Amino acid sequence: MSLTDTTVELPPVGAGRPATLETRDVSAWFGDHKVLERVSLTMPPHRVTALIGPSGCGKSTYLRILNRMHELVSSAALAGEVLLDGEDIYDRGRRITHARRQIGMVFQKPNPFPAMSIYDNVLSGLKLNGIRAARADKDALVEECLTKAGLWKEVRDRLRQPGGALSGGQQQRLCIARSLAVRPRVLLMDEPCSALDPTSTRRVEQTIGELMHEVTIVIVTHNMQQAQRVSQQCAFFLAEHGTPGAVVEHGPTEAMFDSPQDERTSDYVHGRFG
Numbered sequence: 001m002s003l004t005d006t007t008v009e010l011p012p013v014g015a016g017r018p019a020t021l022e023t024r025d026v027s028a029w030f031g032d033h034k035v036l037e038r039v040s041l042t043m044p045p046h047r048v049t050a051l052i053g054p055s056g057c058g059k060s061t062y063l064r065i066l067n068r069m070h071e072l073v074s075s076a077a078l079a080g081e082v083l084l085d086g087e088d089i090y091d092r093g094r095r096i097t098h099a100r101r102q103i104g105m106v107f108q109k110p111n112p113f114p115a116m117s118i119y120d121n122v123l124s125g126l127k128l129n130g131i132r133a134a135r136a137d138k139d140a141l142v143e144e145c146l147t148k149a150g151l152w153k154e155v156r157d158r159l160r161q162p163g164g165a166l167s168g169g170q171q172q173r174l175c176i177a178r179s180l181a182v183r184p185r186v187l188l189m190d191e192p193c194s195a196l197d198p199t200s201t202r203r204v205e206q207t208i209g210e211l212m213h214e215v216t217i218v219i220v221t222h223n224m225q226q227a228q229r230v231s232q233q234c235a236f237f238l239a240e241h242g243t244p245g246a247v248v249e250h251g252p253t254e255a256m257f258d259s260p261q262d263e264r265t266s267d268y269v270h271g272r273f274g
């Protein structure tokens, strides 16, 4: 099935209100290798949820399950449910495009189309997701998305210049703008600042803070200070002694850092391992 097997109209402004994303007993495999064990989490609207844990514990796999990217790997398998406002995105009757339009993704390395203009980069999100926008609406949409991504003031006078000419931090905000163009209800971010310098990191974090009322945000981060700065709730993943990754503890970020219930959480958030 192609990503653009159905084309739909752009949802109107405000239609894409933030959604609750919930997983129930999600387990995952690559071939015979089980990498996640019964992960149940609720990621509510108007909150940033941070997924933390040492390398290899399954955070990225979990994130990719949340918008049906996991199934792109031929050896990948999955059990459990992923509910978007109570509806299972893996329901047999649902197309993959349905999930992708509502649940966007921003990756570790900024990946705009380098030779394409800033303007067209923003609109490329529509084409990739099979969404049609009226020609007359496009200018407003580009401004809307670049403003929400905190980039408009910096690029408004050079929208026809290539996306590749921007700094790394600007490119990442351009990628955020591209994700927002389809008016998603959830935005997944996989270590979005790990390739950025501290100043650009702060700017993207500020953008995350501004966006959280527009779109439910789930972010994977290795940076504990960042988790504390940007998230309101956290989930700590761990894969111990060759076992699949599982959630050891989750809850409000402040509590996870100041008074964790599990010694392993305390050791991890205080940098004693990982």
Ligand SMILES: Nc1ncnc2c1ncn2[C@@H]1O[C@H](COP(=O)(O)OP(=O)(O)OP(=O)(O)O)[C@@H](O)[C@H]1O
Pocket: 030, 035, 053, 054, 055, 056, 057, 058, 059, 060, 061, 062, 073
């Ligand atoms: N495409 C793949 N094929 C096979 N195994 C994979 C694939 N992707 C990930 N894995 C395995 O799944 C496990 C979880 O990996 P994942 O990338 O989800 O962890 P992570 O916590 O995000 O790690 P990191 O913090 O280093 O990015 C690891 O054992 C990894 O080797």
